[in-house]
Each structure stands twice: as C-alpha cells, then as structure tokens.
Amino acid sequence: MTAAEAATVVTAAAVTDVIVIGGGTGGYSTALRAAALGLDVVLAERDKVGGTCLHRGCIPSKAMLHAAELVDGIAEARERWGVRATLDSVDWPxxxxxxxxVVSRxxxxxxGHLAEAGVHVVRGSARLTGTRTVRIDGAGGFTARRGIVLATGSRPRTLPGLDHGSPQIVTSDDALFAPGLPGSVLVLGGGAIGVExxxxxxxxxxxVTLVEAADRLVPLEDTEVSRHLARGLKKRGIDVQVGARLVDAAVDGDGVRATVRTARGESRTVRAERLLVAVGRVPVTDGLDLAAAGLATDGRGFVAPADWSRLESAVPGIHVVGDLLPPPALGLAHASFAEGLLVAETLAGLRTPPVDYAAVPRVTYSSPQTAAVGLTEAEARQLDHDVVVGTMPLTAVAKGMVHGRGGMVKVVAERNGRVLGVHLVGPNVSEMIAESQLIVGWDAEPSDVAQHIHAxxxxxxxxxxxxxxLAGRGLHQR
Known part of the structure; x- marks a missing residue:
C-alpha cells in the first residue's frame, strides 16, 4: 500500500487502535512498531514525516559537517602531510x-517504511477532542481503541528583542538553509547545536565567535570534555567566549551588530554577517488542545508522564514521546526511537523495560567531536559514589598521534565497582561510543572490560x- 492509498483508506476509517500525533522520530518509530505488532495505526503529520531531525536538524547538519570535514582534510593534508593540495572554493549550490x-532519499x-507497514498517514494538523478522540484538519474525527501518542516535537527557542524574521538573525532550524556562506558568524549558545x-x-x-552564558561549553557534559573541546575549537581559530552574555543585537546593514558582556564584565562589540541563535529548544503543543483531554503542560511547556515506565501521561491511554518529555528525557532522536518502541509495545500489551536515559549516548558532531554515556565525575560524586577516574590522551596511542588532533578518554567508575560514565573527545569519537554504551548499560566493571582486546x-x-x-594492568599509561 502506498502512502497515498493509506491516506485514502483512513479517511473512511474513523476508529483505529492507535493515533500518533506527529511524524518525527518518536512518532514514526511508534507507528512502525505498533503496526508491526498488528495494531491499526493512524499517523497525523502536518508537514513531512521525519520531523525536525530529518528535514532541518540531524541529517542535513551532519551531511554538511561531513563536507566540512573534507575541507578540513585538505588543510591537514597540506600543512601536516606534505600533500600539495589547495582548496579552490566551496561550490555552495x-x-x-x-x-x-541525502535528506530526500x-x-x-x-x-516507504510507513506505507509498507500499513500505517495510515494523514496530512493535517491534529488536536485532541477527548481522552480517546482526535480531529485532523481535512480528514475529520478519529477514535483510538488502545491509545493516543503525543509526538509533536520542539522548535528553537527564540530571544525577545531580536528580529528573528530577518535573514541576518537565524535559528538552527533555518541556518542551514540561509542563502550562501557568511564570511562571519556570531553563534549564541555553546551547547551541542551551537558548537556544531x-x-x-x-x-x-x-x-566565528561562539558565546556561551555558562562558564564552559557543553555545560551538561563532564568538565574535562568541556576543557578539551574548547581547546580544540580555539586552536581552529574560533573565538570562544564562555561566561559571556548577549546584551543586545540589531541588524546593521547587511549584517548584525551585537554587544556582548564578557566573563570579565567588559562590554564588547561584535560585528558579523549573521547571528545564529542556538539557545535550546522548546516543546510544541500549539493547537494540540491538551485541555480537551484533561491534560496540561508543566511550567516549562513539557507534557510530563505520570508513569515513566510506560511514558503514559496523567490521562490513562495518552502517551508521550520525543521532545515533549521533560528531563531526564534527553530530546535526542535516538532516544525518541527507544521511546517509540516502548510506547508501541506497551499499547500492544507487551512488558518492555523502561528507557534507561543514563545509558543513552550523547554526541556533539563538531571538530573535535565529543561523545559520552553515563554520569559525569561531578554527578557521580554528588550521588555519593566512591569514585575512581581513569584518563588517557588519545595522543598516547599511535593512531592518536597519526590523527594529531588531541583528545582524550575519561572513565568514571565506582571504587571496586561498576563503570558509571565514559567520556570521549577527539576525531571520530561518535563512532567509538557504542562500546561504552554497553559497558555502562550492562553495569560492567573495569576488570570486565580489561580482559577484552582492542585492535x-x-x-x-x-x-x-x-x-x-583502572584494572591495575596498565601498559602504556600507568
């Protein structure tokens, strides 16, 4: 069944098993798994299935970061390896x-996956009309036998006083699609998105000038990660300002003129062709009419679950996935996939372990990259763990010397106990974190890992x- 055929069928089927509102990573993963378990699923999406991650975030940004890596490689080849290569230009179109x-495919x-699974995709904005009923613009009302899943995602947080409608002031949702390459950019926000x-x-x-209000970049990560990341970015010529705040900014001709208060309390004027605001994201519940089902957001705009083991809201049968969830949920696409699987299996009557957010990997795809899973050292100590820490620079191994870009490994563990967290900085560490996810998720001890041989x-x-x-068997580092 094609997507068009599925949409035609569903207009005549007002009663279904599951209604999913939102077709991003959390929504479509819920729909696919529920359909695979034999449930009849209606998926309402007012834009394109795939959501922010596929169309405006994860996928297009990582595609462009790969191109950026190739550009950096040309410079490294020339400056470090004697390869007489030069960059003529970047063909932006x-x-x-x-x-x-890449996005289109x-x-x-x-x-195709949704159509093959038999998910009935309905294009239109959806709103709740009761605890089991939904109205979709252009398609009418629907009733869910098993439950409703809220997966409406998030949007970039904006700042009052800024002209967000101008081409010179953009958010992470539209920065990739702004015309041409700016000669200069002021990035406001030193979290993962801003750093990338x-x-x-x-x-x-x-x-590039990067401004972060906290006293370090990626402030939710380990302090050693922040330090190594800042060092790597500064080495590349990025002007990193932490503990700094934007006082004001305005469009000035073809660019932006901003005033920044530095960590030392000094007032500094920054001129750039573009101001990129990356100060977080906020949940989207506009038009959802939560009150019609007896629901409300918390003080931050999230829809908090009453039961985290089922991701079920205070109204039985209404579940929440993705960016609508408050912490400890992470607002990451891969976490949303896990949430979708959990909710779909719950609605199908299966018993599924809850999402272990402590074992979800966190990655920043900058150069250098960061990747982490589990507790930071500070978090572990705050929880009164008797902590031991092992660290090693990547340049202490031969392949790290080959790359020549610094970086480090940091492991946080209980004394004579399990591994609590693993933290990486350096080239390609996003591809190295999966092992550590298993180590943390399966409560391994350092001695368990030490017996396994790495290439x-x-x-x-x-x-x-x-x-x-950490296991007392160190070779090249003691």
Whole structure:
C-alpha cells in the first residue's frame, strides 16, 4: 500500500487502535512498531514525516559537517602531510544539492517504511477532542481503541528583542538553509547545536565567535570534555567566549551588530554577517488542545508522564514521546526511537523495560567531536559514589598521534565497582561510543572490560588502555 492509498483508506476509517500525533522520530518509530505488532495505526503529520531531525536538524547538519570535514582534510593534508593540495572554493549550490539529496532519499525511505507497514498517514494538523478522540484538519474525527501518542516535537527557542524574521538573525532550524556562506558568524549558545554550527561555519571559511552564558561549553557534559573541546575549537581559530552574555543585537546593514558582556564584565562589540541563535529548544503543543483531554503542560511547556515506565501521561491511554518529555528525557532522536518502541509495545500489551536515559549516548558532531554515556565525575560524586577516574590522551596511542588532533578518554567508575560514565573527545569519537554504551548499560566493571582486546592501532585502543589502567594492568599509561 502506498502512502497515498493509506491516506485514502483512513479517511473512511474513523476508529483505529492507535493515533500518533506527529511524524518525527518518536512518532514514526511508534507507528512502525505498533503496526508491526498488528495494531491499526493512524499517523497525523502536518508537514513531512521525519520531523525536525530529518528535514532541518540531524541529517542535513551532519551531511554538511561531513563536507566540512573534507575541507578540513585538505588543510591537514597540506600543512601536516606534505600533500600539495589547495582548496579552490566551496561550490555552495553543489553542496546544498548533495545535502538535499541525502535528506530526500531518507524521507522517501521513511515514507516507504510507513506505507509498507500499513500505517495510515494523514496530512493535517491534529488536536485532541477527548481522552480517546482526535480531529485532523481535512480528514475529520478519529477514535483510538488502545491509545493516543503525543509526538509533536520542539522548535528553537527564540530571544525577545531580536528580529528573528530577518535573514541576518537565524535559528538552527533555518541556518542551514540561509542563502550562501557568511564570511562571519556570531553563534549564541555553546551547547551541542551551537558548537556544531560554530565548527561547521569555521570549516567553511567563516570567522566565528561562539558565546556561551555558562562558564564552559557543553555545560551538561563532564568538565574535562568541556576543557578539551574548547581547546580544540580555539586552536581552529574560533573565538570562544564562555561566561559571556548577549546584551543586545540589531541588524546593521547587511549584517548584525551585537554587544556582548564578557566573563570579565567588559562590554564588547561584535560585528558579523549573521547571528545564529542556538539557545535550546522548546516543546510544541500549539493547537494540540491538551485541555480537551484533561491534560496540561508543566511550567516549562513539557507534557510530563505520570508513569515513566510506560511514558503514559496523567490521562490513562495518552502517551508521550520525543521532545515533549521533560528531563531526564534527553530530546535526542535516538532516544525518541527507544521511546517509540516502548510506547508501541506497551499499547500492544507487551512488558518492555523502561528507557534507561543514563545509558543513552550523547554526541556533539563538531571538530573535535565529543561523545559520552553515563554520569559525569561531578554527578557521580554528588550521588555519593566512591569514585575512581581513569584518563588517557588519545595522543598516547599511535593512531592518536597519526590523527594529531588531541583528545582524550575519561572513565568514571565506582571504587571496586561498576563503570558509571565514559567520556570521549577527539576525531571520530561518535563512532567509538557504542562500546561504552554497553559497558555502562550492562553495569560492567573495569576488570570486565580489561580482559577484552582492542585492535592496534586504533583510537578505540585508548578506551581499552584506560580500562586496563583502572584494572591495575596498565601498559602504556600507568
């Protein structure tokens, strides 16, 4: 059944098993799993299935970050390896075309999966009309036998007083789609999104100023991660300002003129062709009419579950996935997939373990990259764990010397106990975190990991060496 056929069928079927509102990662994963378990599913989406991650976030940004990595490679080849290569220019339309092709093929893939699974996709805005009923614009009312799933996602947080409608002041949702490459950019926000966009623009030739109000970048990560990340970004020529705040900003001709209060209390004027606001995201519940089902958001705009083991709201049968969930949920696409599986299986009557948010990996795809899972050292100590820490620079192993870009491994563990957290900074560490996810998720101890052999020479060898050290068997680092 094609997506169009499914949509036609569902207009005549007012009663279904599950209604999913929102077709992003959390929504479509719920729909796919529920359909695979034999449930009849209606998926309402007012834009395109795939959501922010596929169309405006994760996928297009990582496609462009890959292009940025290739640009950086040319400079490294020339400056470090004697390869007489030069960068002529970046063909922006060609880069955009490749990015859009990646997005388009992924979008068609999701549509195909939904159609093949028999999910009835209905295009239109949906609102709750009761605890089991929904109205979708252009398609009428629907009733869910098993339950309703809220998966309406989030949007970038904006700041009052800024002209967000101007092409010079953009958010992470539209920065990738702004015309051309700016010669300079002021990035406001040093979380994962802001750091990635600062890194991307620097690789593509822009002068970048990165401003973060907290006293360090990626403030939710381990302090050692923040330190190594800031060092790497500064080495690349990014002007990193932590403990700094935007006082004001206004469009000034073809660019932006901003006033920044530095950590030392000094007032500094920053001029840039573009201001990129990356100060977080807020849940989207506009038009959902939660009150019609007896629901309300919390003080931050989230829809909090009454039962985290089922991700079920205070109204039985209404479940929540994705960016609508408050912490400890992480607002990450891969966490949303897990949430969708949990909710679908719950609605099908299966007993499924709850999502273990402590074992969900967190990645920043900048250069250098960061990747982590589990507790930071500070968090572990705050929870009164008797902590031991093992660290190792990536340059202490041969492959790290080959890359020559610094970085480190940090492992936080209980004394004579399990591993609590693993934290990585450096090239390609996003591809190294899966092992540590299993280590933390399965409550392994350093001695359990130390008996397993890591390939030599690899960057992951530094992870193995760190665990060897914690197990009292250190080789190259003691």
């Amino acid at each position: 060609a880069l955009v075309a490749t990015r859009d092709d 992924n979008h068609k893939g999701v549509e 966009y600062a890194s991307l623009h620097r690789s593509l030739g822009a002068d 030599h020479p690899t960057l992951s060898e530094a992870v193995g060496e760190t665990f060897l050290g």
